[in-house]
Amino acid sequence: MRALTVRPLEADTLELCELPDPEPAAGDLLVEAVAVGVCGTDKEIVRGDYGWAPPGQDRLVLGHESLGRVRRAPAGSGFAEGDLVVGVVRRPDPVPCGACARGQFDMCRNGRYTERGIKEIHGFASDLWTVESDYAVKLDRTLGDVGVLMEPTSVVAKAWDQVDKVGNRAWFEPRTALVTGAGPIGLLAALIGVQRGLDVHVLDRVTEGPKPGLVADLGATYHADPMDEVFSKLCPDVVIEATGVGSVVFGAMANTNAYGVLCLTGVSAAGRPVKVDAGSLNRDIVLQNDVVVGSVNANLDHYRAAAQALAAADRDWLARLITRRVPVGRFPEAFAAGPDDVKVVLSFDRSGS
Numbered sequence: 330m331r332a333l334t335v336r337p338l339e340a341d342t343l344e345l346c347e348l349p350d351p352e353p354a355a356g357d358l359l360v361e362a363v364a365v366g367v368c369g370t371d372k373e374i375v376r377g378d379y380g381w382a383p384p385g386q387d388r389l390v391l392g393h394e395s396l397g398r399v400r401r402a403p404a405g406s407g408f409a410e411g412d413l414v415v416g417v418v419r420r421p422d423p424v425p426c427g428a429c430a431r432g433q434f435d436m437c438r439n440g441r442y443t444e445r446g447i448k449e450i451h452g453f454a455s456d457l458w459t460v461e462s463d464y465a466v467k468l469d470r471t472l473g474d475v476g477v478l479m480e481p482t483s484v485v486a487k488a489w490d491q492v493d494k495v496g497n498r499a500w501f502e503p504r505t506a507l508v509t510g511a512g513p514i515g516l517l518a519a520l521i522g523v524q525r526g527l528d529v530h531v532l533d534r535v536t537e538g539p540k541p542g543l544v545a546d547l548g549a550t551y552h553a554d555p556m557d558e559v560f561s562k563l564c565p566d567v568v569i570e571a572t573g574v575g576s577v578v579f580g581a582m583a584n585t586n587a588y589g590v591l592c593l594t595g596v597s598a599a600g601r602p603v604k605v606d607a608g609s610l611n612r613d614i615v616l617q618n619d620v621v622v623g624s625v626n627a628n629l630d631h632y633r634a635a636a637q638a639l640a641a642a643d644r645d646w647l648a649r650l651i652t653r654r655v656p657v658g659r660f661p662e663a664f665a666a667g668p669d670d671v672k673v674v675l676s677f678d679r680s681g682s
């Protein structure tokens with residue numbers, strides 16, 4: 330089978346190689362790949378900035394945003410041939426820590442978790458892959474290839490779960506939500522906000538391309554005005570931050586409504602200082618009972634919530650998030666940025682590549 334691999338921590342080692350077909354262990358599903366999504370983490374790995382091969386190996390099969398069809402499932406697994414499935418990315422650490430022992434591997438405390446396509450386990454960018462049936466999640470069959478949005482949706486479902494958990498420490502009836510950044514994470518966060526009946530606003534810089542229309546067609550409001558104007562006008566109850574830009578993070582922190590919840594999901598580089606009035610910021614957070622919470626990854630509950638959010642979403646709208654589908658045989662194109670990219674996916678359609 331074909332597999333897209335890299336030698337982690339070395340630049341320009343991305344290669345489509347031939348590997349032996351995988352043999353499912355007892356309890357595993359054998360899955361034919363439909364597509365894998367390409368995200369910032371994949372690009373970091375391809376640049377040689379991140380990633381770990383499995384112990385004793387020098388190459389890592391890339392791909393953590395999976396989508397496939399079950400070719401073979403063990404009896405009693407709850408899966409059947411033809412089911413549309415995704416594989417969960419993270420596995421608990423071997424110790425395990427208290428969080429991993431309770432199925433909360435997204436909250437791992439010791440950092441010894443592993444991740445498919447990222448950290449010490451092969452990913453899903455191969456014609457065939459296997460997955461433990463306990464770490465496979467079934468999708469509504471009518472989703473088709475937009476099911477590849479499942480992993481980013483699980484990350485967003487976790488972010489909303491964090492907002493709920495933090496908000497519900499006292500009376501909480503949020504009305505206005507602001508999402509900063511209209512990439513896949515931001516747009517999917519806006520989708521879930523709209524599904525919850527909130528008045529959703531999305532802030533990004535671009536005024537052209539697909540993003541403004543995607544936001545409008547959700548029934549949300551798109552903003553490309555200066556950040557401070559948007560923040561002070563909206564005074565949101567909830568902010569989902571998906572840019573990782575320091576000035577946006579601190580701008581959001583200072584401008585939530587009373588009892589505001591700011592959930593940070595964007596990963597930023599170190600070494601970009603911003604000037605902050607720490608006294609004013611502290612005063613604002615204390616006097617308003619505000620919370621700033623970071624959120625990354627997702628556990629099985631979040632994957633199930635994401636499957637529901639996608640099943641309830643408009644199929645055509647979801648399909649428009651996938652702005653490029655690149656056959657895996659032409660993989661370099663998927664790692665080169667296009668001007669109007671939202672989500673780029675590698676397609677494993679045997680006839681098209």
Ligand SMILES: [Zn+2]
Nearest residue numbers: 422426429437
């Ligand atoms: Zn752990």
